[in-house]
Amino acid sequence: MFDVCLLGTGGMMPLPYRWLTALLLRFGGSQVLIDCGEGTQIAMKKKGWSFKPIDTILLTHFHADHVSGLPGLLLTMGNAERTEPLHIYGPKGVEHVVNSLRVIAPELPFSIIFHELIEKEEHFQSGPYMVTAFRVNHNVNCYGYSIAIPRAGRFDASRAKELGLPVQLWNPLQKGNDVEYEGSIYTSDMVMGPPRRGLKVTYCTDTRPTREIVKAASGADIFICEGMYGDDDKDAKAIEHKHMTIREAAMIAKEADPKTMWLTHYSPSLNHPEDYLDDARKIFPRTTMSRDGRTAVLKFDED
Amino acid sequence: MFDVCLLGTGGMMPLPYRWLTALLLRFGGSQVLIDCGEGTQIAMKKKGWSFKPIDTILLTHFHADHVSGLPGLLLTMGNAERTEPLHIYGPKGVEHVVNSLRVIAPELPFSIIFHELIEKEEHFQSGPYMVTAFRVNHNVNCYGYSIAIPRAGRFDASRAKELGLPVQLWNPLQKGNDVEYEGSIYTSDMVMGPPRRGLKVTYCTDTRPTREIVKAASGADIFICEGMYGDDDKDAKAIEHKHMTIREAAMIAKEADPKTMWLTHYSPSLNHPEDYLDDARKIFPRTTMSRDGRTAVLKFDED
Numbered sequence A, B: 001m002f003d004v005c006l007l008g009t010g011g012m013m014p015l016p017y018r019w020l021t022a023l024l025l026r027f028g029g030s031q032v033l034i035d036c037g038e039g040t041q042i043a044m045k046k047k048g049w050s051f052k053p054i055d056t057i058l059l060t061h062f063h064a065d066h067v068s069g070l071p072g073l074l075l076t077m078g079n080a081e082r083t084e085p086l087h088i089y090g091p092k093g094v095e096h097v098v099n100s101l102r103v104i105a106p107e108l109p110f111s112i113i114f115h116e117l118i119e120k121e122e123h124f125q126s127g128p129y130m131v132t133a134f135r136v137n138h139n140v141n142c143y144g145y146s147i148a149i150p151r152a153g154r155f156d157a158s159r160a161k162e163l164g165l166p167v168q169l170w171n172p173l174q175k176g177n178d179v180e181y182e183g184s185i186y187t188s189d190m191v192m193g194p195p196r197r198g199l200k201v202t203y204c205t206d207t208r209p210t211r212e213i214v215k216a217a218s219g220a221d222i223f224i225c226e227g228m229y230g231d232d233d234k235d236a237k238a239i240e241h242k243h244m245t246i247r248e249a250a251m252i253a254k255e256a257d258p259k260t261m262w263l264t265h266y267s268p269s270l271n272h273p274e275d276y277l278d279d280a281r282k283i284f285p286r287t288t289m290s291r292d293g294r295t296a297v298l299k300f301d302e303d
Helices: A040-047 A070-079 A094-104 A157-162 A167-174 A211-217 A232-241 A246-256 A273-283 B040-047 B070-079 B094-104 B157-162 B167-174 B211-217 B232-241 B246-256 B273-283
Strands: A002-008 A022-027 A030-034 A054-058 A086-091 A112-117 A121-126 A129-135 A143-151 A179-181 A184-186 A196-204 A222-226 A260-264 A287-289 A294-298 B002-008 B022-027 B030-034 B054-058 B086-091 B112-117 B121-126 B129-135 B143-151 B179-181 B184-186 B196-204 B222-226 B260-264 B287-289 B294-298
Touching: A002 A040, A002 A196, A002 A260, A022 A040, A022 A196, A030 A143, A040 A070, A054 A129, A054 A143, A070 A094, A086 A094, A086 A121, A094 A112, A094 B094, A129 A211, A143 A211, A157 A167, A167 A179, A196 A211, A211 A222, A211 A246, A222 A246, A246 A260, A246 A273, A273 A287, B002 B040, B002 B196, B002 B260, B022 B040, B022 B196, B030 B143, B040 B070, B054 B070, B054 B129, B054 B143, B070 B094, B086 B094, B086 B121, B094 B112, B129 B211, B143 B211, B157 B167, B167 B179, B196 B211, B211 B222, B211 B246, B222 B246, B246 B260, B246 B273, B273 B287
Parallel strands: A030 A054, A054 A086, A086 A112, A196 A222, A222 A260, A260 A287, B030 B054, B054 B086, B086 B112, B196 B222, B222 B260, B260 B287
Antiparallel strands: A002 A022, A002 A294, A022 A030, A121 A129, A129 A143, A143 A196, A179 A184, B002 B022, B002 B294, B022 B030, B121 B129, B129 B143, B143 B196, B179 B184
């Protein structure tokens, strides 16, 4: 099961009734956090998820509302007795920014391994997660992320029998390993069908609409996207500050066709995002106006 | 009127039901904030006080729970269109720490003037506030603060008449200025009685009990003090981490004899500070176990 929790839905500044936008993912005992603004650790505590299993933090960019909660979170992870290294990914300068913030969190019982994103699109694995980082279009260097849980093909037992392979060799083959039997090498693909559909969540905030977002969100189970402004008369403001209106987000979703879209990262001036839901659904029917703490459990398709 | 608001009452880490300890003071249109942990700006927003009039920030020390909310607050003050300089006081290194944190808040529409505390005790004026900073005993360099609103003596009209001073000269004398009249200099003290009792709030957290705290809190209207641990069996822990138990705080108050003591800065493990109120009141009867957002309005004594 792939747990998805949108910890907060605010942009720009935290509010008494709205945490800043951050996403927490959990699969196979390993957690990924995307962004960590002021108060993210409180939202996480409220939700009851553990701090210790956070193995990876993905930062979209270094505006305060996406990163100011980091020193406090790192200390709290330390207090939770984490000792395994933590991987932090982010745009160029990630190590400098995080280490500057660590002026108030200098001593941690775990090490941090930094990964600087350089290319327009990068692919990497972190624990069970296959991550794609894609550069978006904000007023500073900023990335969106797709996080996928791949799923192997189906094991073809009749084919393994045909090949005369004893049962005790099936399991390593199912796990993708090669085996040697009676002087011959048997590779996994000889007994496994083509990879099946896995699970994918795409997250992007703080950007104008781009083709890369459409591509990234294509086929996602959940596409989490900023909906900074509601009114159409905010178009100019969205362009000036390099954000999106709810309508623009819905247009992306219409093209990308994810299973569902969750809107988030509302402007502090946007008190009632629900007011814009009907209009957004006219463009992309499977739109949700998220509220803090929205959670989903994704499961692989039935065979 | 001197408004006092204890924004939060937590120590170590912010919790869903408890903001970190920080104090906001307001007098004559100028605000002072003491400490600024993660979430302080949210607590302030919840309380409805403005961000723009914060002229002075006093930092006790640089542990994250007292300073991690600073970059977000500075940005929010900028968004509130503050342009006047902001004064930040703190222990040695204050400029380095704040500027490191500003890696995520580099551009502000106001300047910051740093004041580094060096001596064991320092006295300074900031706007209408007379401040005493006193070093306490924590595991890093840490200060407590007394913030006083002084009150001039009573104007002696009969004395002014005796001196033959015309009424239009009374006001500058009342305000402490010298005046010249018919070739002679008249000083304020010639017509003003001795200073009357003003108002004073003393704030200290993150320290073992010391004589200096007793001295500082002496005669305070409100003595705000940490009560990190409740149970007496936490004595060893309090000594190890250089904090205080509620009983120790009450002992200080007993000696200092302030009008009232507000306890704060509870350990995250201290779920019900009220459980220790009766015991604390046996030592110092005017003890209050504060809750987030506790507010008081202090007024000068009736004449």
